[in-house]
Amino acid sequence: MPQTYKLTFRPENTAIEVPGNITLMEALKKAGIFLDAPCGGRGTCGKCLVKISENGLDWTEVKACQTKVKTSLLVDTRNSPKNHRILTSSSIRQVAFQPSFSRVPDKGPYYMAAFDIGTTTIAAYLLDGETGREICTASSLNPQAAYGADVISRANYVLEHGYKELTDCIHGAANKLIGQLAQAAGIQREAICLLCFVGNTCMHHIFFRFPMESLVRAPYEPSQKGLIREKASDFDIHIHPEGELIFLPVIAGFVGADTMGCILSLRPDLQEEISLMLDIGTNGELVLGNKDRLVCCSTAAGPAFEGAKIHCGMRGAQGAIDHMSYDPSGFHFTVIGQEAPKGICGSGLIDTVACLRRAGLIDESGRLLNKEEAAALDPAFPSHITEWQHMPAFLYDPAFPEVFLTQKDVREVQLAKGAIAAGILLLEKHLGVTHEDIRKVYIAGAFGNYMDPKSACDIGLLPYSLRDRVVPVGNAAGEGAKIALLNKGELDKTAELMDQVDFLELAALPEFQDCFIDELEFPEIEEQTED
Amino acid sequence: MSQIQNVADAVAAGKAKVVGGLVQEALDAGCDATELLNAMIDAMGVVGERFKKNEIFVPEMLIAAKAMKKGVEVLKPHLAGDSANKYGKMIIGTVAGDLHDIGKNLVAMMIESAGFEVIDLGVDVSIQKFVDAVKANPDVKIVGCSALLTTTMPALKDTVAALNEADFRSNIKVMVGGAPITQEFADEIGADAYTPDAASAAQKAKELAS
The missing domain is CATH 1.10.1240.10 (Methionine synthase domain)
Incomplete structure (x- = not known):
């Protein structure tokens, strides 16, 4: 018999027996606790810190992915990143209530549920089957996060280890959320008859165990695209025994059913005016056009706006600096949960860079000034400039010396915003339009909701001329999944839209490189006009 | 002066x-x-x-x-x-299955600026193409292979393995790079050198060729 050890988890107060020599991360997964592990367990990101103790008195903080279980332990994950601010509500477009149930129960009320499977988070919505009214929402982290932060590492995991873990994981998470929705609404889960899922192409392929190879190697094409409608029980999703699940079509390898959801929630194909839609996450998906033509692309924006690759980066959770402003009296920032700052989330990151540009502490090339140069601008500045690895860094508040923005972080922001800005320019070129022709800029997703459009324009993530045309639309992908449930015509339309939207592979465009490099610089700061 | x-x-x-x-x-x-x-x-x-x-x-x-x-x-x-090419010739390319070339192009430019003649094979370069290019340029000193996606790291491994087995191997040095690549991975697949950025790549190439 191999030696086993007992691990007791706090605050869950659950315990499991595990064999020796597995990592704490693996043990946590076995216990159903999914920590954030952006690096995929390579020990490089330091985000999976947990506290362990043998006796309950002396605690040490360790990286869960790098620590082998060698004795029985108490494991405390209270301070480990698990809970995030996740968007679950928005209402963009009204459609007639004409759902597409194949069958409904003979008696009693019945329901539908929409799901947006994000790489990081999953949002779920329960709708009344007879009225279409939204009853409640639920959300969770995508438990696949324990297998890597981005779609490429997930795809890689599947290619190396097969589908089992990741597919089971996502079906399990859907079941859990269905349970939560049912509980919150005070109904039986068997009363739910129809589900609609959206998610990026990788999430889609993992959900159905579609071959992954074509997705991750040039030319990065999905192996299946079309609208899917299947019996839910075939995928171990527990609702009404005859209940069905729908997955909206995907458009391309890196433009998935989530983008289709966004399109469905806004229907730019019905509009006269040209609109640009952005869904900014690890990949930024962009859709530009109007009733005449729509074109989309995906840009490798990188995870900077989600807090990864940023030295003090974190997601929009408690303790994250989410906004910053700069005026003659100095720098002012706000922290989620009004706590002491622990790190910087995406919206805070954009604000910070915009403020530093305005203050003159970052020049157009992206260089952060050193202490002496900062002193020449304003005697108050040097207290905000520190050094990190022989490079200048911006200190938010000298009272919190652990939270700062490094020169390297500024470079990461430049790469991310350069990719998106280049994507916008190349889509415009493809359609033969300019910034000025774009009447509305819809920003989907959590980041879009929290980011300040003015800051986004100041740093050149969005064209400056569009700063008054930015409309945050919340979780447009999830909204699209709801619309597909509410109206059969809209659902059927997705099968057409899938082929109507042109897809532009940026990596294959010869002008992408020059365009991207041009967009790495920061635009000049325009004079502030009072609104 | x-x-x-x-x-x-x-x-x-x-x-x-x-x-x-x-x-x-x-x-x-x-x-x-x-x-x-x-x-x-x-x-x-x-x-x-x-x-x-x-x-x-x-x-x-x-x-x-x-x-x-x-x-x-x-x-x-x-x-x-x-x-003008005081350090000699270098062949560079992004491995099969990978279309990303901005990083590779930067490396090519920096290495050229360091005094090399650079033969850029482009993106999605098959193993055979790398091997043929070395055979067609027997005076080549360095072969650089890039992979940007974790999913094309296996292609990088196969490319380096093929170069390592070729009879010209003792005449060349193999350099690898790309966002997901690490020194450990480079060692594991038998490359001569790994560098994290274009500037270090140029520096390293000079060392390897002199």
Whole structure:
């Protein structure tokens, strides 16, 4: 018999027996606790810190992915990143209530549920089957996060280890959320008859165990695209025994059913005016056009706006600096949960860079000034400039010396915003339009909701001329999944839209490189006009 | 020799428009062409160092590399034989299945600026294409392979394995790079060198070739 050890988890107060020599991360997964592990367990990101103790008195903080279980332990994950601010509500477009149930129960009320499977988070919505009214929402982290932060590492995991873990994981998470929705609404889960899922192409392929190879190697094409409608029980999703699940079509390898959801929630194909839609996450998906033509692309924006690759980066959770402003009296920032700052989330990151540009502490090339140069601008500045690895860094508040923005972080922001800005320019070129022709800029997703459009324009993530045309639309992908449930015509339309939207592979465009490099610089700061 | 310094300064500052003229001035004043070339290569070395320290970024580095290129164009007729490429030939490409080339292009430019002739095979380069290119250029000193996606790391591994088995292996050095690549991975697949950025790649290439 191999030696086993007992691990007791706090605050869950659950315990499991595990064999020796597995990592704490693996043990946590076995216990159903999914920590954030952006690096995929390579020990490089330091985000999976947990506290362990043998006796309950002396605690040490360790990286869960790098620590082998060698004795029985108490494991405390209270301070480990698990809970995030996740968007679950928005209402963009009204459609007639004409759902597409194949069958409904003979008696009693019945329901539908929409799901947006994000790489990081999953949002779920329960709708009344007879009225279409939204009853409640639920959300969770995508438990696949324990297998890597981005779609490429997930795809890689599947290619190396097969589908089992990741597919089971996502079906399990859907079941859990269905349970939560049912509980919150005070109904039986068997009363739910129809589900609609959206998610990026990788999430889609993992959900159905579609071959992954074509997705991750040039030319990065999905192996299946079309609208899917299947019996839910075939995928171990527990609702009404005859209940069905729908997955909206995907458009391309890196433009998935989530983008289709966004399109469905806004229907730019019905509009006269040209609109640009952005869904900014690890990949930024962009859709530009109007009733005449729509074109989309995906840009490798990188995870900077989600807090990864940023030295003090974190997601929009408690303790994250989410906004910053700069005026003659100095720098002012706000922290989620009004706590002491622990790190910087995406919206805070954009604000910070915009403020530093305005203050003159970052020049157009992206260089952060050193202490002496900062002193020449304003005697108050040097207290905000520190050094990190022989490079200048911006200190938010000298009272919190652990939270700062490094020169390297500024470079990461430049790469991310350069990719998106280049994507916008190349889509415009493809359609033969300019910034000025774009009447509305819809920003989907959590980041879009929290980011300040003015800051986004100041740093050149969005064209400056569009700063008054930015409309945050919340979780447009999830909204699209709801619309597909509410109206059969809209659902059927997705099968057409899938082929109507042109897809532009940026990596294959010869002008992408020059365009991207041009967009790495920061635009000049325009004079502030009072609104 | 202040003219040589002027050329070096213009390269470092990325003044592509004036570098050619300055090189000509220096030559007219009797400066040695090889000495000028070395000064420009050293100036690019300084640019690379500043890039590594994050003081300057991709655009400034590219601008400097462009200025270098302009200067070399003027200088070339005055250099003996092939000495504009004082360190020799390098072959570079992004491995099969991977279409990403911005990083690879940066490396190619920096290595060219360091005094190499660079043969760029482009993206999605098959193993056979790498092998054939080395065979067609028996004087090549370094082969550089890039992979940007974790999913194309296996292709990088296979490419390096094929190069390692080829009979020309003892004549070449193999360098690898790309966002997901690490020194450990490079060691594991049997590459001679890994560098994390374009500036270090140019530095390393010079070491390997000299």
